[in-house]
Amino acid sequence: MKTNQFVRQQRNLFKGVQTFMAKLTIKEIARMAGVSPSAVSIVVNNRKGVSEPTRARVMDIVEKLNYYPNPSSRRLLFNKTNNIGILFKKNASPMEHFFYSELNSVILQECEALGYNLIFSSLEYNNKTNEITLPNVVNYRDVDGVIFYGDIDIQIINKFNTMDIPFIIVDSHNRSEDILSVSADYYEASYTATKYLISIGHMSIAFIGTSLIPFYGNQTFFGFKKAIEENRISLPINWIQLDAFDENSSYLCMKNILSYNQAPTAIVCSADIYAIGAMRCLKDNNYKIPDDMSIIGIDDIILDQYVEPALSTIKIDKVEMGKSAIDLLIKKIENEKTGNQIITSNELVIRRSTKPVKDTKV
């Protein structure tokens, strides 16, 4: 039994000066306890198969020396990494995204609690060539499963299906039964927001949504539409703007609305960040919020509390969303039966950007 000297040398590179100290392995513990490695394994993993005195003796040493079995070894043996990846497109880091960064926190906590490492990683997708550049963590299959946020190209989905890597889409704006996902009920959210504005007297309500994220765009628009219809309100088509996809595009949507000869008294925006863009436009045009115009968003991102006035919104429960996501993904990883999850989204958060319509006696 010869030692692989080169490898040993390599290894010692990383151990600093204290290479004289025996590395804490199961063998070492076994030697100290005067038992076999298998006995130690049984004790450490809390299985039965050893006598009480043996267990106690081993446990004692394990605890005193703070022995933890080498995870690489177990990963190799079980072919399981205990890593979960969060994948995002390059230059679209979820860490600096107000909505997803909150989700990240929740998901991280869940992963930790369940003994998974959470690894963030980015991929590239070239729309023209249809080429996907996967991160190493995926190529090397260094994850048991993967999380995507929001919209994700079908090519990427296909790729992961082909590779047979379990994945889930969180805050999915699609709703195919074939794809595991957790999504918020944006229809309900939009409906609730609009109904609220109506309930405080607004009859002239504009809508800023998106057509670039189709399913999400439809959901939010139809929620708005339902509330409007239920109350038999009619409004100029120009008040419905569907070209938002971020703050600046929403600014332009708002500008379009204001360009009409009559201004609404309230706006529903299908995302808080759209509302924030719209608010900027309103201010630039000397509208006072909420006195001249009420505005409400959807999401409840942290920013809402810092803009002025603080933004009213429909809260999307990110805690439930994150917990569901991990729950479902792990079920999928473990080949348990799962189904998609939809998070109810009708919690109204009233801040300063909305107020009852002023009586405009003509």
Add this chain to the structure above:
Amino acid sequence: MKTNQFVRQQRNLFKGVQTFMAKLTIKEIARMAGVSPSAVSIVVNNRKGVSEPTRARVMDIVEKLNYYPNPSSRRLLFNKTNNIGILFKKNASPMEHFFYSELNSVILQECEALGYNLIFSSLEYNNKTNEITLPNVVNYRDVDGVIFYGDIDIQIINKFNTMDIPFIIVDSHNRSEDILSVSADYYEASYTATKYLISIGHMSIAFIGTSLIPFYGNQTFFGFKKAIEENRISLPINWIQLDAFDENSSYLCMKNILSYNQAPTAIVCSADIYAIGAMRCLKDNNYKIPDDMSIIGIDDIILDQYVEPALSTIKIDKVEMGKSAIDLLIKKIENEKTGNQIITSNELVIRRSTKPVKDTKV
């Protein structure tokens, strides 16, 4: 040579239905190429030791089948995880912290580029019992090195030293040569901020800082003090408030300043988030910013652009900070010589919260 059936069974649990497909291992590739595993290893790792034709034949198969060597296996062999951890105290997630979340993004990118996985993880430290609860990722030594943000208790530092786990403190508010760290020059930042206010005519300047983060508190205060002294300005002691540690505490600091019989024309805050708290207080007390009062912070967090008016600040270069951090940490992991890094911090970002003092002709 019998197969370990139980393990095989376990493993198959995670492979879905397609268990009939041979798993892609080095052995499998070797078989297909009609060579030995060692030959494949040589080719995959781009070392010399095989003939050109062999290399080509193997490479061809490797690329066609998209073979990537099992990382668990290599980790076991080399005793290197290729994981880097970001550790933070429970309930202080850097993901929802404006400054650190930007840093996270940079650090993640660096890690990816260098072939490391970045793993976020939390620890608990009980000030009373002095007990540290380490995350599994550390207990199991599933990281090669670790990053901390900001202030970190000496007990935790000692622990990691004892465990011989390489670590670095990023945005360190301490500056011991014994502890590897990257920090911003907050002295310079504070000095630059104050000098700027003076340069636009302010002579009545208050300061909101912190005594709870000692080194950082001192740095920022002394930077302020230097600029004040250089210009032979005198100011009431009550304009120096050092009890801030977040938005709300800073609100109170501002309130204290306003309680004095004379108000300053400008405020230097040692962090943007303090400035934001102070701004809230000013608004609540009907001060117009910047007309009645100019205010400047330090950091340049994303929030600055959303508050009203947008906050002027001294930018801390998070990109350089993050890059340095990974660079130094990896050097430390690889036992190379390193030294601490200090990031110059004198980039003035002028937004809407500061303006030249109005001529107050008495």
Add this chain to the structure above:
DNA sequence: TTGAAAGCGCTAACAT
């Protein structure tokens, strides 16, 4: 240039 063999640390099957 090539392949056989050993071993990283662990666990489970099997023999005692």
Add this chain to the structure above:
DNA sequence: ATGTTAGCGCTTTCAA
């Protein structure tokens, strides 16, 4: 109840 052994996938040494 306990110990022995094989093997997870890989890389390196050593022998041919």
